[in-house]
Amino acid sequence: MKNKPTVIDLFCGCGGLSYGFIEAGYDVLLGIDHWKDAIVTFENTHKNAKGIVADLFKETPQEISKKTGIKNIDVIIGGPPCQGFSIAGKRIIDDERNQLYKSFVSFVDFYKPKAFVMENVPNIVSMGKGIVKDSIIEDFEKLGYSVIYKVMLASEFGVPQNRRRAFFVGTKNNKEFVFPEPITKNPLSAKDAISDLPEKSLTDGTKYKTEPKSDYQKLIRGKSDGIYNHEITNHSEQTTSIISLVPDGGNYKNLPEELRKTRNVNIAWTRLNSKKPSFTIDTGHRHHFHYKYNRVPTVRESARIQSFPDTFIFLGSKTSQYKQVGNAVPPILGN
Ligand SMILES: C[S@@+](CC[C@H](N)C(=O)[O-])C[C@H]1O[C@@H](n2cnc3c(N)ncnc32)[C@H](O)[C@@H]1O
Incomplete structure (x- = not known):
């Protein structure tokens, strides 16, 4: 039990993503979302985890760390909602629309986890002709992470649904991560x-x-x-x-x-x-x-x-x- 890697789920909603992590053997310690109902479901279904209702527009990782006493974490996961991205030149800039994404970056910067997983809408990889994706990778590379991304189709991994999501995975110290190959060509109905x-x-x-x-x-x-x-x-x-x-x-x-x-x-x-x-x-x-x-x-x-x-x-x-x-x-x- 003691050696399970620890996880924080940002913008956790009811915790679908982090529930998958629990099933895969991770210890989810904390979920944060500004939506009270979702946090109630999250706490009820993630027995070891604490859920907190907080607006990640405003609350900084320093404040969350102080509030929760969590000083170290192995993995940060989450899907910052994206309402499009504002770009200037070849960069995502610091304006209000990008702030929730920037909040995810600031948590990674503060905790320096061994790895992070950021999920998002599939077209994030083509937004601004790829500038958004490149800029995301650059932001995390600046923090010392190797980053790879992939759009995954849920039905190829044992889910009876054709849902696509984009995943960015970052690892520290040049640790290599390889996305899993699809597990089936005969999807569930x-x-x-x-x-x-x-x-x-x-x-x-x-x-x-x-x-x-x-x-x-x-x-x-x-x-x-x-x-x-x-x-x-x-x-x-x-x-x-x-x-x-x-x-x-x-x-x-x-x-x-x-x-x-x-x-x-x-x-x-x-x-x-x-x-x-x-x-x-x-x-x-x-x-x-x-x-x-x-x-x-x-x-x-x-x-x-x-x-x-x-x-x-x-x-x-x-x-x-x-x-x-x-x-x-x-x-x-x-x-
Ligand atoms: C796509 S959902 C996340 C779903 C989650 N990853 C899951 O698997 O269940 C995005 C979440 O971001 C939350 N959110 C949006 N703006 C927020 C903010 N300013 N602060 C905190 N959470 C926010 C929403 O309430 C929503 O639950």
């Missing part, structure tokens, strides 16, 4: 992930009524004593009748012409495809529907698609739970 969950709502803690229907379901149930966060959304009669016209894996193009424009976004009226990995789970916009039932996936179904184990229980309002799930890095990808 939405059906593999959720076919054992019923059409109707369940009270939290309801026992499983069936055996797992796939190896993935067996894995994800783990030691859970039942099903949580499976409360369905009741749609209007109009919504239910429109979505009933869309087949498994279909979308608005399957609707009669006059109904196609009932929602003004391209992604509207999309159903999961039972035979394929899910598209990227969002934060609860209610445009993506179950492959079979005439409703959006529940929080638990979304969590399954994100590879959260059934023991990982989301707290807060249902809207907040959807957001926590949708924002997260799939734990199995983090792992």
